[in-house]
Structure formats: C-alpha cells, structure tokens
Amino acid sequence: MGKFGKILSAAAASMALAVTALLVHSCGIYSFSGTSIQPDVKTVTINYFEYKALRVNPSLSNDLTEALKDKFRKMTRLEQVEMDGDIEVTGTVTGYDVRAMAVTAEEVASQNRLTVTIKISFTNRKHPEDDFPDKSFSAYSDYDSTQSLDAVEATLCEEIIEKLCEDIFNATVANW
Secondary structure, eight states: OOHHHHHHHHHHHHHHHHHHHHHHHHHSSOOTTSOOOOTTOOEEEEOOOEEOOSSOOTTHHHHHHHHHHHHHHHHOOOEEOSSOOSEEEEEEEEEEEEEEEEEOTTSOEEEEEEEEEEEEEEEESSOGGGOEEEEEEEEEEEEETTSOHHHHHHHHHHHHHHHHHHHHHHHHTSOO
16 A cells, blocks of 8 residues: 555544544434433432332332332432432332233143332433433243242342342433
8 A cells, every 4th residue: 555545544444433422422412321321410319119019028118119229329420419419210110010921721820920119210400301200110930830939039039129220220310
C-alpha cells in the first residue's frame, strides 16, 4: 500500500471512531448495561415491598426488596437513598399462589406452579413522563407434585424473584 493508501486508511479509521463517539455521546442516556437513565438522574429509592397476598411467605417481601436493590446497585450508577430519590420504586406483593398445572391419566396433578404477582409504582421526579402509577408483574416456577412446596419453596422463590427483578428493572430504567 502506498503513502496515499495509508493516509486514506488512517483517515477512514479516524472518521469511524469520531462517528461512533458522536453517536454514543449524543444519545446521552445510553449505557452499556442496557439502561436508559437520563444524566440528571442521580439517586434511587427502593421502598420495602408490602405483603398483601393471602397465602403467607414471611421472607418474600424482604428478599424481593433486597434483590431489587442489588440489581440497581450492580446495573446502574445511581446512589441508593432512603427517601426522595430522583427515581422511586414502590411495590406490593399481591399474589402468592400454587396451582396444579399438568394432570396424569389418573387425574392426579403431576406438576404444580408457584406464581408470585406484584404491583409496582414508579416515580421519576426529574422526568415525570416516565412515571407509571400501578403496573402488575407476575412470574412463576413449576415443580413436581411429588415434592412438597415446603421442600422446594426457597429455590422456586429465588428463580421467581430473579425474573421479577429483571422485569421491574427493564420496565423502570431500561424502557423495554
């Protein structure tokens, strides 16, 4: 390659780098973690999830609250504050149900499903157009009916909480 070809190649590479930098910078709200948080949003408040389901799971509210806080801590640059954050998530566990899903030829359940339903309110004090007052989310996990719920409940809840946190995160700061 001659001197002119090397100059053209270097110029093309510089131009591509400049265009990429401009695109990433001009957006202002893009991040590599998949969030779309406005630059002026600096803090988040994640309130304790109230438990209002009829069937009781004494640790679910705390586990869900802590898992969501952890998700925000790992995936955003936001500082977590106890109250009046730039964005705020408030939640209520509204359902905790077990249902038979698959039935054998003898009309006996072979699979059961644990479903957790929650209602979320999201407030963005800097950008109120992103608010939503009440949005329901649910997630489930199936288990073999030969096992008791007590035997598998902790594992099922971990899976369900992970799914719910992902859905809440995507609905609030990833705008999916």
